Amino acid sequence: MNKSKFKFDWLVLPLFGIGVVLLLWSVFSATWAKELPSPMKTWEKSRELILSPFAKRGEMDQGILRFTWYSLVLVAKGYAIALLVGTPIGFCLGLSKTFSKTFDPIIQILRPVSPLAWLPLGLILFLGAGKQASELGALFTIAICAMWPTVLNTAVGVRAIPQDYLNVAKVLKLSRTKTLFKVLIPATLPYMFTGFRLSLGIAWLVIVAAEMLTGRPGVGGFLWQEYNSLIYEHIILCIITIGVVGFVLDRLMSVVEKRFKTA
Amino acid sequence: MPFLELKSIRKSFGENGSRTEVLRDINLSIEKGEFVAIVGYSGAGKTTLISLIAGLLAPDAGSLTLNDLEITAPGPDRGVVFQNYSLLPWLSVYENIYLAVDQVFPNWAPAKKQQHTEAHIAMVNLSPAHDKKPAELSGGMKQRVSVARALAMDPQILLLDEPLSALDALTRATLQDEIGRIWSQQKKTVVLITNDVDEGILLADRIIPLSAGPGATLGASINIDIPRPRDRKGINHDPRFKEIRRAVINYLLGAGGHRHTTVSKKLVLPDLEPEDLSVPPPMIGGRRTPIRRHEIKRETVEVE
Numbered sequence: 001m002n003k004s005k006f007k008f009d010w011l012v013l014p015l016f017g018i019g020v021v022l023l024l025w026s027v028f029s030a031t032w033a034k035e036l037p038s039p040m041k042t043w044e045k046s047r048e049l050i051l052s053p054f055a056k057r058g059e060m061d062q063g064i065l066r067f068t069w070y071s072l073v074l075v076a077k078g079y080a081i082a083l084l085v086g087t088p089i090g091f092c093l094g095l096s097k098t099f100s101k102t103f104d105p106i107i108q109i110l111r112p113v114s115p116l117a118w119l120p121l122g123l124i125l126f127l128g129a130g131k132q133a134s135e136l137g138a139l140f141t142i143a144i145c146a147m148w149p150t151v152l153n154t155a156v157g158v159r160a161i162p163q164d165y166l167n168v169a170k171v172l173k174l175s176r177t178k179t180l181f182k183v184l185i186p187a188t189l190p191y192m193f194t195g196f197r198l199s200l201g202i203a204w205l206v207i208v209a210a211e212m213l214t215g216r217p218g219v220g221g222f223l224w225q226e227y228n229s230l231i232y233e234h235i236i237l238c239i240i241t242i243g244v245v246g247f248v249l250d251r252l253m254s255v256v257e258k259r260f261k262t263a
Numbered sequence: 264m265p266f267l268e269l270k271s272i273r274k275s276f277g278e279n280g281s282r283t284e285v286l287r288d289i290n291l292s293i294e295k296g297e298f299v300a301i302v303g304y305s306g307a308g309k310t311t312l313i314s315l316i317a318g319l320l321a322p323d324a325g326s327l328t329l330n331d332l333e334i335t336a337p338g339p340d341r342g343v344v345f346q347n348y349s350l351l352p353w354l355s356v357y358e359n360i361y362l363a364v365d366q367v368f369p370n371w372a373p374a375k376k377q378q379h380t381e382a383h384i385a386m387v388n389l390s391p392a393h394d395k396k397p398a399e400l401s402g403g404m405k406q407r408v409s410v411a412r413a414l415a416m417d418p419q420i421l422l423l424d425e426p427l428s429a430l431d432a433l434t435r436a437t438l439q440d441e442i443g444r445i446w447s448q449q450k451k452t453v454v455l456i457t458n459d460v461d462e463g464i465l466l467a468d469r470i471i472p473l474s475a476g477p478g479a480t481l482g483a484s485i486n487i488d489i490p491r492p493r494d495r496k497g498i499n500h501d502p503r504f505k506e507i508r509r510a511v512i513n514y515l516l517g518a519g520g521h522r523h524t525t526v527s528k529k530l531v532l533p534d535l536e537p538e539d540l541s542v543p544p545p546m547i548g549g550r551r552t553p554i555r556r557h558e559i560k561r562e563t564v565e566v567e
Contacts, residue, residue: 164345164348164349165351167319167337167343167345168349170319170337171317171319171337171338171339171341171342172339172362172363172366172367172416173337173338173339173366174366178366182351182362183351186351186353187351187353189353
């Protein structure tokens with residue numbers, strides 16, 4: 001009985017939920033939102049993009065997974081920059097009270113700024129880069145927006161290191177680098193990974209905005225293009241794709257995170 | 264010339280306005296190779312005292328010297344075994360000890376470091392747990408690793424900060440015997456801080472009571488002239504043991520221990536009633552709502 005209930009919980013109920021949403025969607029598209037394509041229509045129009053997901057027929061006419069792949073590559077780059085910059089800043093914030101008092105206010109001010117506000121600045125910054133400008137601008141935006149959870153979680157993690165571990169380092173007279181690599185970093189890893197996971201979520205949010213505004217090929221760019229060419233079915237396809245990919249990324253990160261939690 | 268000497272040490276904590284004096288007038292001298300036990304109440308400042316000797320804290324006044332050198336910072340010449348083990352949870356037993364060995368003897372060949380580490384794991388009978396992480400070990404095993412790590416550093420003095428007080432009585436007894444055995448082999452200078460008078464008398468050459476805080480100070484030192492090896496069961500009937508024990512306890516309860524602090528605290532219970540798990544959960548939602556105590560109108564108690 002227990003086992004069947006388990007299946008009921010994670011399979012039947014979610015499917016039921018999806019069914020309800022699909023039903024509401026059909027009802028809405030048939031009644032007051034005439035412009036909203038129905039689920040069936042969405043499927044029919046998107047079939048080609050889904051069934052040959054890696055096809056490339058033109059710059060802005062490609063399979064959906066191909067677009068997703070472009071977006072993921074861009075996110076990976078921006079995310080990598082965010083981690084490489086954010087983690088050391090987090091360590092400095094956690095280790096030095098002076099550093100923290102100096103920079104914490106400015107971080108708190110920059111943190112809530114929307115990606116839409118950063119992007120134009122990014123584009124201006126890399127104006128000299130010519131063709132590369134839109135990519136560099138997008139990377140800048142992703143990195144600066146996705147950085148904050150990593151920065152703050154790392155700082156919290158460093159501050160939360162038990163005094164015992166620091167005493168061990170002191171009694172053994174570990175050098176600064178050895179203390180960092182043997183004690184501080186391992187002790188902070190669980191917090192860091194929580195930050196990394198949240199950062200990845202934000203990076204994926206930002207990509208869509210960045211691509212929309214720069215018109216780069218990718219799920220976000222494609223979405224905006226289809227809006228302009230009045231193919232509303234594809235907008236829905238993009239939304240679903242973005243959601244599914246974001247969900248999968250989050251799951252993957254939480255698996256990695258759990259591995260470090262036990263340590 | 265004493266090996267370790269503390270002269271009129273004073274230490275207080277807190278801000279200027281509300282400073283509490285933890286230790287005052289601490290004078291202590293220990294000879295090389297001596298095993299000294301310091302017993303006192305929890306919260307009397309025992310850990311503060313050992314942190315001062317370890318160099319993790321600096322005294323407000325007075326001087327500490329080890330081997331004629333002023334103690335200013337922590338160092339591997341003083342091996343510390345902390346009450347809460349202080350093992351690094353991401354390293355295995357071997358790695359925890361190897362980290363210390365590698366740090367203290369950087370010039371040794373890797374094979375020698377390895378062999379030294381293994382020897383100390385074997386000394387505390389932990390060879391089977393060699394590759395285990397601290398989370399997989401029991402409290403007693405963790406404390407053995409901690410002892411092995413401290414000894415592997417080959418310190419001039421071993422500081423044991425209530426090493427056994429977090430353990431159950433049986434494990435405690437085993438580890439007491441083990442510490443006694445290791446000491447008789449290595450003849451290191453040892454300072455043992457404990458709240459267990461019997462433990463102090465069983466293991467040490469000298470026992471010194473620490474009065475209750477705030478402003479704790481050391482009482483008169485008592486020589487434990489009971490011949491070694493001391494038998495855990497027999498010692499209870501030794502008249503000298505009883506005498507020492509009475510003297511220490513009298514000091515702790517009497518002159519030195521008068522300033523008891525009592526902490527009173529109102530216990531507020533959560534406004535929740537335990538769930539009855541034998542009643543199946545409701546069909547919809549599958550969750551019970553918490554039962555608030557103040558919402559219960561009437562209670563029926565069935566007596567069979």
